[in-house]
Amino acid sequence: xxxxxxxxxxxxxxxxxxxxxxxxxxxxxxxxxxxxxxxxxxxxxxxxxxxxxxxxxxxxxxxxxxxxxxxxxxxxxxxxxxxxxxxxxxxxxxxxxxxxxxxxxxxxxxxxxxxxxxxxxxxxxxxxxxxxxxxxxxxxxxxxxxxxxxxxxxxxxxxxxxxxxxxxxxxxxxxxxxxxxxxxxxxxxxxxxxxxxxxxxxxxxxxxxxxxxxxxxxxxxxxxxxxxxxxxxxxxxxxxxxxxxxxxxxxxxxxxxxxxxxxxxxxxxxxxxxxxxxxxxxxxxxxxxxxxxxxxxxxxxxxxxxxxxx
Numbered sequence: 001x002x003x004x005x006x007x008x009x010x011x012x013x014x015x016x017x018x019x020x021x022x023x024x025x026x027x028x029x030x031x032x033x034x035x036x037x038x039x040x041x042x043x044x045x046x047x048x049x050x051x052x053x054x055x056x057x058x059x060x061x062x063x064x065x066x067x068x069x070x071x072x073x074x075x076x077x078x079x080x081x082x083x084x085x086x087x088x089x090x091x092x093x094x095x096x097x098x099x100x101x102x103x104x105x106x107x108x109x110x111x112x113x114x115x116x117x118x119x120x121x122x123x124x125x126x127x128x129x130x131x132x133x134x135x136x137x138x139x140x141x142x143x144x145x146x147x148x149x150x151x152x153x154x155x156x157x158x159x160x161x162x163x164x165x166x167x168x169x170x171x172x173x174x175x176x177x178x179x180x181x182x183x184x185x186x187x188x189x190x191x192x193x194x195x196x197x198x199x200x201x202x203x204x205x206x207x208x209x210x211x212x213x214x215x216x217x218x219x220x221x222x223x224x225x226x227x228x229x230x231x232x233x234x235x236x237x238x239x240x241x242x243x244x245x246x247x248x249x250x251x252x253x254x255x256x257x258x259x260x261x262x263x264x265x266x267x268x269x270x271x272x273x274x275x276x277x278x279x280x281x282x283x284x285x286x287x288x289x290x291x292x293x294x295x296x297x298x299x300x301x302x303x304x305x306x307x308x309x310x
Contacts, residue, residue, distance in 0.1 A: 016168025061148035088217030102222020122255020150224035179204030196268030238265030
């Protein structure tokens with residue numbers, strides 16, 4: 001094998017592994033640069049405003065998501081030589097359909113978990129005493145927060161690196177690798193345990209399938225956003241170990257930890273395992289999830305015979 005084949009594949013493109021490493025390296029460099037600039041800017045504003053800005057995760061997610069998009073643009077434009085809209089956020093006739101499908105399915109799945117635990121007597125429910133205006137304000141804030149967080153996590157796990165991995169290893173291996181990384185990435189969360197990590201890996205498969213079914217990031221971002229919003233703000237569950245006190249519902253969990261997830265939240269419970277598996281099967285077999293014509297035209301994945309070989 002020629003030495004150049006270590007870097008260049010049979011289609012005269014930089015191999016997927018090197019493109020992924022380049023993407024990660026640039027993302028880290030740009031991410032450190034913009035967050036450092038933001039921290040320096042915060043240091044020059046009045047102390048009260050600085051405290052609010054430093055404690056608000058929204059600007060951080062704006063910077064991180066913007067950095068991931070900019071890095072993907074550079075790699076797609078100058079390395080892959082393909083349009084930026086191939087990343088998965090192209091505008092097409094089914095954008096709102098896919099977002100709506102994601103929001104609805106994510107809410108339904110979390111609602112099933114809630115009503116199972118409530119119906120079984122494993123959780124005590126009390127309603128928030130916030131005014132209607134305050135509830136609307138918080139809902140708006142958390143929609144923005146979770147939409148940005150969902151978009152960033154989808155860019156990080158189902159974005160350019162995942163799509164390049166498909167080209168290098170095939171869909172099945174790409175889904176397995178990224179889902180394992182997605183699960184292990186939550187091991188540092190408060191109260192994380194084995195079942196929580198396994199469930200997060202299963203959720204990674206679920207979200208990867210959402211991308212593969214539509215060939216865009218709108219559906220998985222809608223799912224991710226609705227999932228976190230429903231868990232944290234609507235039903236008051238901890239989200240991956242992070243408690244949310246500003247919620248529409250107050251919960252007192254006293255059920256079996258194996259089933260409810262305990263302090264980590266439902267994502268570490270066996271009820272959630274069943275719900276995620278069923279949700280994934282529904283996504284797999286349902287004919288309601290399909291790519292738009294524009295997404296098909298932008299889809300850049302090789303046939304099995306063309307997958308890169310080491």
